[in-house]
Amino acid sequence: MSQNTKRAAVILAAGQGTRMKSPVPKVLHTVAGRTMLDLAIDAAEGLGCDRIVVVVGAHSPQVGETARARLGAENVVIQDPPLGTGHAVLAAKDALAGFDGQVVVSYADCPLIDTSVLKTVFDLADTADLAVLGFTAADPGAYGRLIIEGDNDLSAIVEAKEASLEQLAITACNSGVLAADRATLFSLLGEVTNANAKGEYYLTDVVGLAKGCGLKPKTCFVAEDDVIGVNSQAERAVAEAIWQTRRRNVLMRDGVTMTAPDTVFLSWDTQIAAGVIVEPNVVFAQGVSVDSGAVIRAFSHLEGAKVGSGALIGPYARLRPGAQIGRDAHIGNFVEVKNAKIGDGAKANHLSYLGDGEVGAKANIGAGTIFCNYDGFFKHRTVVGEGAFIGSNSSLVAPVNIGAGAITGSGSVIAQDVPADALAFERARQTEKPGWAKAFRDRKRAEKAALKKG
Structure with a gap:
């Protein structure tokens, strides 16, 4: 990628966020006093993206309203029904029609993905047909595993539910963030199927498809904290x-x-x-x-x-x-x-x-x-x-x-x-009554003593 290559961002914000257990949509919750959606847009703007598209769900009209107020209606698309991350990115295809440059896919529920993190994956795309952002997890758990060969050459991303015992031992994990040329990205997404346990269109499948087409996917790494997701309070x-x-x-x-x-x-x-x-x-x-x-x-x-x-x-x-x-x-x-x-x-x-x-x-x-x-x-x-x-x-x-x-x-x-x-100054003239306070106390003490005898 030359310095003159244009950049765009697709921000996925269609998750329902039921685990937040809040009337406020997940991505409109705040970190550092700013909604997570705004933080994601800030990161893309800081990188100088020419186009920013936010993918929202029909279930959270507030998210769409917030995104449209900031970016304009033409840069907000609805994923309906929700059929996975690959399907969500594909929903942004028409909004990026005519755009010639690289596209990064980011997430509105990952509030610590800032401009420097996005720059890391864009810089890798200078030398790779598909750049995937990874991290080394202390506890890989349910994260997708990165299957790496050679000098950070990426051969596949395997979801934890479909990984072998050997693959589950891998600590190199997928953040979900990736970057590629627009034409390449949407060409690969067009080949993704939902032949998996959840019946969804996985964005991660583009890695294997890229390898099958003779392309060169690569991965780069950031700290785990840079890409943590928010799904609960x-x-x-x-x-x-x-x-x-x-x-x-x-x-x-x-x-x-x-x-x-x-x-x-x-x-x-x-x-x-x-x-x-x-x-x-x-x-x-x-x-x-x-x-x-x-x-x-x-x-x-x-x-x-x-x-x-x-x-x-x-x-x-x-x-x-x-x-x-x-x-x-x-x-x-x-x-x-x-x-x-x-x-x-x-x-x-x-x-x-x-x-x-x-x-x-x-x-x-x-x-x-x-x-x-x-x-x-x-x-x-x-x-x-x-x-x-x-x-x-x-x-x-x-x-x-x-x-x-x-x-x-x-x-x-x-x-x-x-x-x-x-x-x-504005106050009443001070009046003094000599001995009044002592007489008042003597009278009240006598009244109190009389009550005790009675």
């Missing part, structure tokens, strides 16, 4: 754990400090720069980026947020979508930020809700401050100017603007704009 959890471990290791290799990496959970698109410190028990949901020098303290949850360099987040902080935290800003314990921009050096260190608003540089938000952003029908914005000081337990009723350098008194409900450098 437990297997999904295993895939998640592998993905998380790999991504943590990449980040730490690149300069991110994690004091307890096994307790940090990342999303597929999490971006953390070198020099960031992440303490234990932190969750990064989708859409988070953290600049160098920031510290994410323990038990914090971040989603859809951008954290500037040198910022301090947590412990026990929650950043929701739209949170933008400036350089050297502090978002402390039990502070929630949603759709709000926090300026450079601003501080909200304790027990506050900052929703739908903006806090200027070096402003200070006192403990217990609330941006009252919702009137039951609409969201409104609160703007706190640079260097402003919001007293503890203040309620800022949006829409409202607190001017630069202004101060609000503790315990105030601020519902009107405050000019720059002004003091605003």
